[in-house]
Amino acid sequence: MHSKPLSKIDLGFLPTPVSRLSNLGSVLGGPEIYIKRDDLTGLAFGGNKTRKLEFLLQDALTRGCDSIITAGAAQSNHCRQTAAAAARLQMECHLVLGGEAPEVASGNLLLDNLLGSQIHWAGDHRKGEDIPRVVEQLQASGKNPYVVPYGGSNELGAYAFVHALEELERQLDMRQFSHLIFASSSGGTQAGLMLGKALTGGQYRLLGIGIDKGETGDIPFDRFIVELANSTSDLVNASARFTQQDLILDMRYVGDGYGVVGELETEAISLLARHEGILLDPVYTGRAMGGLIDMIRRGELGAADRVLFWHTGGTPSLFAYADSFQTCENP
Ligand SMILES: *Cc1c(COP(=O)(O)O)cnc(C)c1O
Numbered sequence: 001m002h003s004k005p006l007s008k009i010d011l012g013f014l015p016t017p018v019s020r021l022s023n024l025g026s027v028l029g030g031p032e033i034y035i036k037r038d039d040l041t042g043l044a045f046g047g048n049k050t051r052k053l054e055f056l057l058q059d060a061l062t063r064g065c066d067s068i069i070t071a072g073a074a075q076s077n078h079c080r081q082t083a084a085a086a087a088r089l090q091m092e093c094h095l096v097l098g099g100e101a102p103e104v105a106s107g108n109l110l111l112d113n114l115l116g117s118q119i120h121w122a123g124d125h126r127k128g129e130d131i132p133r134v135v136e137q138l139q140a141s142g143k144n145p146y147v148v149p150y151g152g153s154n155e156l157g158a159y160a161f162v163h164a165l166e167e168l169e170r171q172l173d174m175r176q177f178s179h180l181i182f183a184s185s186s187g188g189t190q191a192g193l194m195l196g197k198a199l200t201g202g203q204y205r206l207l208g209i210g211i212d213k214g215e216t217g218d219i220p221f222d223r224f225i226v227e228l229a230n231s232t233s234d235l236v237n238a239s240a241r242f243t244q245q246d247l248i249l250d251m252r253y254v255g256d257g258y259g260v261v262g263e264l265e266t267e268a269i270s271l272l273a274r275h276e277g278i279l280l281d282p283v284y285t286g287r288a289m290g291g292l293i294d295m296i297r298r299g300e301l302g303a304a305d306r307v308l309f310w311h312t313g314g315t316p317s318l319f320a321y322a323d324s325f326q327t328c329e330n331p
Helices: 022-028 049-062 077-088 107-114 131-140 155-171 188-200 221-235 263-276 285-297 315-325
Strands: 018-020 032-037 067-072 092-097 118-121 145-147 179-184 205-210 306-311
Touching (some): 022 263, 022 285, 049 077, 049 155, 067 077, 067 131, 077 092, 077 107, 092 107, 092 131, 107 118, 155 188, 155 221, 179 188, 188 221, 205 285, 263 285, 263 315, 285 306
Parallel strands (some): 067 092, 092 118, 179 205, 179 306
């Protein structure tokens, strides 16, 4: 199947490495597990948003914009990487963050400040509801702002994961794999991987672990992802078409909701840290790996399977969640 490639700027160190988690595999029993290290994209501590921003900020440059606006939670990895990308391009960066200014900025918020972004606190609006207000302010002051959507999840952001799967196929023969597992939140990663899998003829199960209860916007989250996969396919003139049946989004692990860290996450984080020397993050990859481990324990993944886990980044927020680990002493 063919598609029209889109142009991008270089922001990350790609390809990111792939390795086998042999220690974790022997501790857990069950499938062989490999990891794709998008925590190592390199842009101000890296993460999956670096890939999306390569395409999104190319578009901003093409349109002659001089400032960038995006939105997220106070500990948003997306906002931190956007701030770093804007600094690299010497563009003004405005972040519309949920909540109120804390007394001490830590984790991603500390980095947002260091990277020179301007922060607009938005109370309980953490998904960009206040972006239009900031756009108006900037336009009134003579700026030409570019809006990067919440999570970078539009067609350009999703396309970055078509590109990422092509990168992965050059590193590993995905025909040897039964599952590709990753954290899914604003949907761009999953939509792009769905399209990439179709374009590369993948046969594995593409399994998104839901991170957020998905109370976003006007349409249900699962429909949003399928529609985004279709509109991304249209954008690159591909003929791939998706329906609800093509989407696997496992919502069993959302627990008490976005960013609420429990034993599922802390156990997964400490297992990876102690057995592989790899750090996961508390909000996304800790939850997704917690889900993967649970599926092994339930026998849903077994010795006949081979799993690729996509590490999507997020590690700077570990420092903002230090309190969640006080109860996680040596077992
Ligand atoms: C944003 C993010 C995700 C989810 O990606 P989406 O494209 O928003 O679904 C996963 N992991 C980390 C660390 C993230 O920052």
